[in-house]
Amino acid sequence: MxxxxxxxxxxxxLDAVGIGLIFPILPALLREVTHVENVAFSIGIMTALYAVMQFLFAPVLGSLSDRLGRRPILLISLAGAAVNYLFLAFAPSLWMLLLGRAIAGLTSANLSVATAYITDISPEDMRARRFGLFNAMxxxxxxxxxxxxxxxxxYWLRLPFMAAAALNAANLLLAFLMLPESRTPTRGKIDLAALNPLRPLRWVFEVKSLLxxxxxxxxxxAAGEVYGTCWALWGGDAFQWNxxxxxxxxxAFGVCQTLAQAFLPGPAVxxxxxxxxxxxxxxxxxxxLIVMAFATRSWMIFAIMPVFALGGIGAPALQSLATRQVDESQQGQFQGVIASALSLASIVCPLGFSSLYFVFRAHWPGAIWLSVVVVYVSVVPLVLGLRFKKPAAALIP
Structure with missing residues (x-):
């Protein structure tokens, strides 16, 4: 290699480690800063703010990486992530935490630019394997x-955020010293209309078969957003997990999910x-989710993990099904539509689930998982009703 x-x-x-570091202790940090016991809504606001900034600025950073090169945008993104974690490590008030998350969302192009970088340096026949390694890493x-x-x-509530800042600083130094530019920058004019994050969704409403x-x-x-928003809160409330x-x-969830997605979708399809x-x-x-809603012992959660991970086979199958909805010339456009839909879910749903958890918490924290079951069940008629029609016409700018 x-x-x-x-x-x-x-x-x-290193980037994924830094992201994962903060999830277990974010509720405790918010309680310390806000002096409020039920911080579910604050977590929802922080998550949604990050998604809003990502939604608005990801197209800008993507276009800048085409114009200026992948390397400088990746370096800016890693620097922004390190600054965010420093805010989380030392912020004495909620507004500083929110400012840090806004900075992180604004500069959150590292994974998308890394994807483009791999595309730049990989022959077409090796891209699938390398993207598989990307997901595995x-x-x-x-x-x-x-x-x-x-x-x-x-050990110390602020220590994970300091560790995440250090990891991103190491990431930044590694990329600065050892990562060459992967393409010749175009230095061309940026199409401002293409930076509109809502533009791809116009196609969906014009071509009803894709809706x-x-x-x-x-x-x-939308359903996936509940885990990052409520998992740590629920674990502490239901089982007094530290x-x-x-x-x-x-x-454990990550291990089971990774193994399921790596080995099961192909044979299942x-x-x-x-x-x-x-x-x-x-x-x-x-x-x-139903077992989790009614669980009374911690071991039940770990025991159900393999069944939980079975859900991981659905997303790759859905992606495969989606590629057959349009012809080859429209694949990139359709993937842009899907990315916009996922970004909107990341904005709206953390606030919704955190508000629900705020309502459920005092009487039955596990009820949040039953609300997710309702969301998943709502998708069944849509899946059963999918029909393969003539490929949709491409969007004319």
């Missing part, structure tokens, strides 16, 4: 991060087809 790939994969692992980092963050947070599968992606992404146990539970595989994934997730 060549040196740029080693550097970019190392960057991905991120998965490894995200498994390590929560466990490490929980352990450090039990159902776009809604399915939106619902799946940071380490929250981290271990997230790490071959055996059942995409539609049945998606529905099987939904069923596995719903069974696990």
């Amino acid at each position: 060549n040196k740029p790939l080693v550097v970019i994969f190392t960057t991905i692992v 991120f998965g490894i980092g995200f498994i390590i991060g929560p466990v490490l963050g929980g352990a450090l947070g039990d 159902p599968i776009t809604l399915i992606f939106f619902v799946f992404s 940071g380490l146990w929250i981290g271990l539970s997230l790490g 071959k055996l059942m087809g995409e539609r049945a595989t998606i529905l099987t994934g939904v069923a596995g997730t719903c069974i696990a």
Whole structure:
């Protein structure tokens, strides 16, 4: 493997570790800063703010990476992440935490620019394998991060954020010293109309046949937002988990999910087809969520993890199904539509789920998982109703 790939994969692992570090102890940090016991809504605001900034500025940074080169944008993004974690480590008030998350969202182009970098330096016949390694590296980092963050947070609440800042600073130094530019910058004029984050969604409403599968992606992404928003809160409220146990539970989930996505989707699709595989994934997730809602012991959560991870087979099957909705000339445009739908879910749903948790917490924290079951069940008619029609006409600017 060549040196740029080693550097970019190392960057991905360190970035994922840094992201995962903060999840187990963010609720405790917010309680310390706000002096409020129920911080569910504050977590929702922080998550949604990050998503808003990412939604607005990701197209800008993507276009700048085409014009100025991948390397400078990646360096700016890593620097922004390090500044964010320093804000989290030392902020005495909520507004400073929010400012840090806004900076992180504004500069959150590292993974998308890393994807473009790999595309630049990889022959077409090697891209699938390298993108598989990309996902594996991120998965490894995200498994390590929560466990490490929980352990450090039990020692000192601010320590995980300092560790995340140090990891991103190391990431920045590594990329600065060892990562060459992957393409010749165009230095051309940026198309301002292309920077409108809502522009791709116009196509969906003009071509009605694409609306159902776009809604399915939106619902799946919406349901997925609940874990980052409510998992740590629920673990503490339902089982009195400390940071380490929250981290271990997230790490176990990550291990099972990574293994399921790595080995099961291909055989499942071959055996059942995409539609049945998606529905099987939904069923596995719903069974696990119902068990979690009624669980009274910690071991039940770890025991249900393999069934929970079965839900991971649905997303790759859905992606495969989506590629058959349009012809080859429209794939990039359709993927842009899907990315916009996922970003909107990341903005709206953390606030919704955190508000629900605020309502449920005093009487039954596990009820939040039943609300997610309702969301997943709502997607079943859409999956059953999918039809393969004549490829849609491309959007004319």
